[in-house]
Amino acid sequence: xxxxxxxxxxxxxxxxxxxxxxxxxxxxxxxxxxxxxxxxxxxxxxxxxxxxxxxxxxxxxxxxxxxxxxxxxxxxxxxxxxxxxxxxxxxxxxxxxxxxxxxxxxxxxxxxxxxxxxxxxxxxxxxxxxxxxxxxxxxxxxxxxxxxxxxxxxxxxxxxxxxxxxxxxxxxxxxxxxxxxxxxxxxxxxxxxxxxxxxxxxxxxxxxxxxxxxxxxxxxxxxxxxxxxxxxxxxxxxxxxxxxxxxxxxxxxxxxxxxxxxxxxxxxxxxxxxxxxxxxxxxxxxxxxxxxxxxxxxxxxxxxxxxxxxxxxxxxxxxxxxxxxxxxxxxxxxxxxxxxxxxxxxxxxxxxxxxxxxxxxxxxxxxxxxxxxxxxxxxxxxxxxxxxxxxxxxxxxxxxxxxxxxxxxxxxxxxxxxxxxxxxxxxxxxxxxxxxxx
Amino acid sequence: xxxxxxxxxxxxxxxxxxxxxxxxxxxxxxxxxxxxxxxxxxxxxxxxxxxxxxxxxxxxxxx
Numbered sequence: 001x002x003x004x005x006x007x008x009x010x011x012x013x014x015x016x017x018x019x020x021x022x023x024x025x026x027x028x029x030x031x032x033x034x035x036x037x038x039x040x041x042x043x044x045x046x047x048x049x050x051x052x053x054x055x056x057x058x059x060x061x062x063x064x065x066x067x068x069x070x071x072x073x074x075x076x077x078x079x080x081x082x083x084x085x086x087x088x089x090x091x092x093x094x095x096x097x098x099x100x101x102x103x104x105x106x107x108x109x110x111x112x113x114x115x116x117x118x119x120x121x122x123x124x125x126x127x128x129x130x131x132x133x134x135x136x137x138x139x140x141x142x143x144x145x146x147x148x149x150x151x152x153x154x155x156x157x158x159x160x161x162x163x164x165x166x167x168x169x170x171x172x173x174x175x176x177x178x179x180x181x182x183x184x185x186x187x188x189x190x191x192x193x194x195x196x197x198x199x200x201x202x203x204x205x206x207x208x209x210x211x212x213x214x215x216x217x218x219x220x221x222x223x224x225x226x227x228x229x230x231x232x233x234x235x236x237x238x239x240x241x242x243x244x245x246x247x248x249x250x251x252x253x254x255x256x257x258x259x260x261x262x263x264x265x266x267x268x269x270x271x272x273x274x275x276x277x278x279x280x281x282x283x284x285x286x287x288x289x290x291x292x293x294x295x296x297x298x299x300x301x302x303x304x305x306x307x308x309x310x311x312x313x314x315x316x317x318x319x320x321x322x323x324x325x326x327x328x329x330x331x332x333x334x335x336x337x338x339x340x341x342x343x344x345x346x347x348x349x350x351x352x353x354x355x356x357x358x359x360x361x362x363x364x365x366x367x368x369x370x371x372x373x374x375x376x377x378x379x380x381x382x383x384x385x386x387x388x389x390x391x392x393x394x395x396x397x398x399x400x401x402x403x404x405x406x407x408x409x410x411x412x413x414x415x416x417x418x419x420x421x422x423x424x425x426x427x428x429x430x431x432x433x434x435x436x437x438x
Numbered sequence: 439x440x441x442x443x444x445x446x447x448x449x450x451x452x453x454x455x456x457x458x459x460x461x462x463x464x465x466x467x468x469x470x471x472x473x474x475x476x477x478x479x480x481x482x483x484x485x486x487x488x489x490x491x492x493x494x495x496x497x498x499x500x501x
Contacts, residue, residue, distance in 0.1 A: 383469040
């Protein structure tokens with residue numbers, strides 16, 4: 001057994017902060033920790049499908065005296081390493097589905113009033129900068145959602161994102177039109193597979209037709225859609241390639257795929273077994289295997305804004321023949337100024353990147369823009385053709401691996417840039433939804 | 439492209455529009471810019487540098 005790295009975590013039972021080690025044994029990396037009261041816990045975090053040290057790079061190891069109040073003292077404290085990239089605002093607890101894996105509570109309680117939501121939006125918005133994710137529950141169960149979107153824009157949110165299962169977007173076209181007119185920037189659409197078997201298993205009913213209609217309606221009103229699959233071992237891991245192929249076919253209406261390996265938030269009788277976990281390196285491997293005709297895994301690069309173990313991104317352009325032109329490549333230095341110092345805040349840079357890619361930037365009448373951008377003699381691209389095509393058919397493949405009480409790594413948590421707004425505080429996503437097990 | 443004539447200071451020849459290739463971060467793009475028909479020197483106008491070239495850079499640069 002080899003100790004790869006020291007960090008801190010929490011006891012999954014009592015949530016107190018405890019020391020933890022990442023150790024390599026039997027060809028995988030595990031987070032191991034010991035609670036003086038509740039005993040020993042281990043959770044697989046990497047399965048060596050990618051070189052762990054190469055992927056994580058030179059992120060500094062946590063010092064023993066750092067982040068002593070993490071995560072019990074959240075909101076953000078001076079020890080937190082990242083500003084807010086995206087801020088998530090829950091506007092309802094209600095939902096019109098009953099999913100097996102959901103980070104949010106599915107109560108059927110009363111919604112916060114419109115005035116309350118407006119006050120929150122005023123408080124959380126940095127005019128001209130904020131990317132707000134309206135979330136829940138299922139936000140579209142609120143009839144006043146278009147007013148909320150319009151108000152978010154009015155107070156200066158640069159991007160307004162909707163996290164949705166798409167039911168109402170599909171079934172109520174007029175509602176989708178009103179959201180678009182209110183200034184909705186893009187939708188994160190729950191999308192777990194291309195066949196109803198997966199939908200039935202994860203979401204309790206067949207939903208494929210509904211998802212396609214939701215994409216069509218958003219496309220009609222020019223609201224970008226990013227597909228968000230929750231990946232669950234034994235359920236939809238073999239859907240990864242088909243989801244990517246489907247998404248590329250739906251470009252430019254679909255702007256990308258954002259994979260989320262399942263995490264175990266919410267009440268669990270006991271920590272999940274290792275075979276219930278799907279690690280980030282496994283995801284990269286499966287993308288390379290199942291979508292080898294579309295892209296190489298080398299186009300997927302570790303997150304620089306959040307911790308490398310929290311996510312990756314690949315940036316592409318869907319070409320007229322439906323092939324992906326990769327813009328990102330591992331090992332290629334990207335966009336540093338000549339002195340090697342990047343002065344832009346990583347959270348702000350990340351926000352602008354995702355905003356630029358996930359929003360529709362082509363005008364409705366420009367659907368065919370940049371259809372011919374190749375020089376037939378040389379195979380190179382004209383600058384003008386490339387720009388038009390990147391604008392209209394940009395496409396991202398991204399992932400975010402959320403953490404739960406079993407695998408929480410405070411080295412990762414302190415670099416989180418996705419924050420939940422609650423009572424005037426910004427709380428890192430995985431700290432906010434952290435729930436004890438057992 | 440500007441209407442005024444640009445003369446090559448070395449060859450004293452008027453520059454002519456020609457397809458020219460640019461490489462950045464492993465990608466190659468072409469656009470028409472003025473080039474001396476004799477020595478091949480090109481003239482890259484400021485509006486191209488601050489306009490399309492900067493846009494291409496932004497599209498290619500990682501987040």
